[in-house]
Amino acid sequence: MFGVLEGTGFEVIEPEFESCFVGHVRVERLWSGARWSEGPAWFPAGRYLVWSDIPNNRMLRWDETDGSVSEFRRPSNNANGNTVDTQGRLVTCEHLTRCVTRTEHDGSISVIASHWDGKRLNSPNDVVVKSDGSVWFTDPSYGILMDYEGDRADSEIGSCNVYRVDPATGEVELAADGFFKPNGLAFSEDEEWLFVSDTGVTHDDDGPAHIEKFKVGSNGKSLEDRGVFASCTAGLFDGFRLDRDGRIWSSAADGVHCLNADGVLIGKVRIPEMVGNVCFGGPKLNRLFIAGTSSLYSVYLNVNGVK
Template sequence: MSPAALSRRSLLLGGVTAAGLMGTRARAAAPAPLAQPPSVVSNPPRQWGPQAPAPYLPDPDIIALDPSFSNLVYGNANIRLAWRGGDWLEGPAWSTQGRFLLLSDTIRAQQYRYLWETGTVSVFRASSYNSNGNTFDAEGRLISCEHGMRRVVRWEHDGSCSVLADRYQGAPLNSPNDVVVHPDGGIWFTDPGYGDTIVEGHPDAPGGRANRMGRERWTEDGEVVAQFAGHARQDDHVFRIDPHTGELRAVLTQQQLAGPNGLCFSPDGTILYVISSGAGPGQDGPGGDQRIHAYDLKDGDVRNGRVFADMMLDGHQLGPDGMRADIFGNLWCGAGGPLGLCGVVVYSPAGRMIGRLRLPRGVSNLTFGGPKRDTLFMCAADALFTLVVNTQGAGLS
């Protein structure tokens, strides 16, 4: 199978079974011990959770591939399992004003809040319409991508909800995936068709990419499902919402970049990075090329597109999903792949892989947070991992 044909979700889940992480999900705030054996990626095998023995220092799963990476990590910090719960965690975003981390559960269609002071997790929004990517703008307002309602929304300070985008050229969007705010206030988001599945949003219509045989019912009772299920409405796009007029404009088409997924900006806002992911769950046919692409920005337009990183490690094609930049311009990217290779990979501004964090499962999305923005939060299926680093996140979230 070619790398382009691999499913993004299968790559992210590549190490789960072998790592013995398929035990009963923990619904309580406190993390539950993982099934044995907990991991085979460290020697001796690593255990996770509050009852695990004290981990070794320096952490054997923090791997420097270049001497420069040692300046970005803190030698006395360990990768930590902070919480297990939910089904599929995505869209971590740090609220500076609230001092909490917001998380999406795309399968349960809920949002969670991780409190910095206590490390406890509670339901933040009981019905989020299969939200995925989240970010906070400069005013502290939450912006969310909703698969189920095919829209991007902003939650105002008075509790009201503003719809920022739900249609393009007269047709509904697909399933907005990831969202970031540029320093100029422009809101950028990706709109692949990954929400056209039973699990993550709205079942695809008969004959669609995720329901070619037409056996999945997409007209079940319920106003939201009946209204929003069906074929993907658009080609895949990367969109920009103008901060002054609210105009929605496509800056990249499916022909220019297939399968757009995670995106972020360089610290100075002059470069846009976009991940091209593989086909979504249940979707037949080719997806993106599973690479990170870079574009120069000028006045809200993209130019000089090029491959920034091929996401190859030890001869294996990793599956990138979400990423964030630190203040030095390094890219921290969540990746799925074979057990022992999956986790987080870090690239220098020149596109050289300089280090990685080895986890027992692939990481879908990540962000920097904490009062100093020096804690890396990593979403990996139903688990949230953290690591204190010697750098800080760039941008708003």
């Protein structure tokens, strides 16, 4: 019989989901006290996780060695999405500065992207770094729509897009347009596919609440064969990550949704609050860290995440 398994946070929708978890494993709440948690990023060398508390204008740090939580950075310029680049440096989307930044090994902060076509970005939201060192990020308008997570302002670009920062020249290039509100993004393990969520329904009743799938061109930077991969059945797909078998683990209103490689919803990790983003961590990348609205959760899975 399939459904919510008593005493756990797992809901089986399709039988194939059963292989993704161990029956006795439970969801753990690691910390609580945020206003809106986002952008978890795992640092394996230090065995710690960094994530954003956007309205509180701070970034937090959870230490695996002792379970402690401390402030990593305040003010954070209303930081949102975070990732770790190929050299182990923190890359961050900042609403307040409308920039993508990188924290260098010496602690200094460099601006990676601030403008496109001579105009200020809207409010970079989420970011990934490809193996070639290129930085890809989404740029919806959430941080300039109100003062709660940034500064209210007009969009200079007039649209919400996905961009790529060239690793050799630092040039900010348009990767894909035609979105309402591009949000989370992630590459498949072989980097042949890019997935981007569009959460346009937040400000347009007829807007999308889905993930789109793009084929990465042979040059490693063009995007082709665009199509809808999956639509959300509970709220929105915000941030998400892939595992090594091509499944997507995405935030949603009722927890984390697991979609197989065909975009079919096969199961859920139930969380008692809306989820903003997730990432894989731990030495085997088999621990899913979950940024709920006010809390940080984790659960061990029988899958391994893509870095």
